[in-house]
Amino acid sequence: MSILSLSLLPFAKRNLRRSLLLLVLLFTTWGLVISCSSSVNQVKNLQLGQGEQMIVLGDSIASGYGVQVEQAFPSLLSRRLNVPILNQGVAGDTTALGLARLQTDVLDQNPWLVMVELSGNDYLQRIPETETEENLRQIITRIQAQGAIAVILGINVGVVGDNYDRLFEDLAKETQAYLIPQILKGLHRDERYRQDDIIHPSAAGHQIISDRVFEGLQPLLKAAKIPPTLENLVIEE
Template sequence: MAFLSDERKEEFVEEYLPYIKKYFWVILIGLVAGIYFFFSWWNSWWYIENFPSHGTDVIAFGDSLVVGVGSTPGNDFVSLLAYRFNTPIINAGVSGDTTAQALNRLHNLGIFQSPKVVIVLLGGNDYLQRIPKQETFNNLSTIVKEIQAHGAAVLLLGVRGGVITDVYDEEFRNLAKRLHAAFVPNVLDGLLGNSDLMSDGIHPNDKGYKIIADKVTPVLKKLLRE
């Protein structure tokens, strides 16, 4: 515009102003949406400890949701992820594990020889057993730190802590940020209470586990990038 004559500037304004007015709201909405999605992405992808990892093994560590209770063989979310990425994923899930039990079990596992990425999904049994929130997240913090000490990048999956209000969501997010773990919030969001997606009150069915795999896939894809 700095190189246009005054006459050409007027012609330019007359030619394009109607289009600008006509599509103003479309442009504005698109701009706002772009900013929103950018910061949403940025908020869930901060600096990740041990990324990229030099390990070789992908491990899923957690409770019955990792085991895949409620699914048919091969349709738990861990198996679905292994199939999608064409890579073995060691399933180190134990049904009923609280964070304290998982922490004790972590010390005795012999699978952390060359971990690349460890998916951690715990906390649901703590909530069901009314274990104090602070104890739950202290245990989770220790679990994440110990896994990171083996050189692995951690992918923390959140679960809901409450029926009406979720007392876990902010705690999970803050923990992931503080310890530099990748994070997927509340993997059961949209599943709980939906009989078409759940096999019982707390475990998904095949459809539900596929949704969990869909939520985890884009973040895990980044972590597996060389």
């Protein structure tokens, strides 16, 4: 082997690693798209088209703790989807507290689609997972009984343990809700995307969450019956 060939070996190895990483990312993304596409037609109330509003039922992440209201992901998502989104995020809420205000904050607001972003405070307060699961089940089934679509926003990366992965997946299958997993993935590890408390996203982190939820919703929105009040909803081709 020539000296020139030997000198090029490190560059070739780096390029190979980059190519392999790109392939892994492409297959992972493709797998997520296929998974969403295959499960979307099983979502309850997909074709009812009842209700008028999109709503987020959540905790401090939805409410935008530590950032401006317009920087929180529900506001960013609302602008990107080009429709109003009612933000019913309350800082400190557990799944039990979310369940307690479900009727007034969600069901009485004539929902078409409800995104549920809860369980982080259950984890921090060491509430048993069985209790968290049952509260979420009641929230989801009551939303569906209203004729609305229930979307679970999975917040299970880093701060929330691996068991929440299983919890969200099992609930989505059992109740025929739509799951957008791991919306916080990697954010707490990068100081650009989190606040000093590590738990809450920064404005830049909320932008990433908004992007993830927007992309995650697209297969659902393409398959769903959209009510007239949301006819300007942005759905990508």
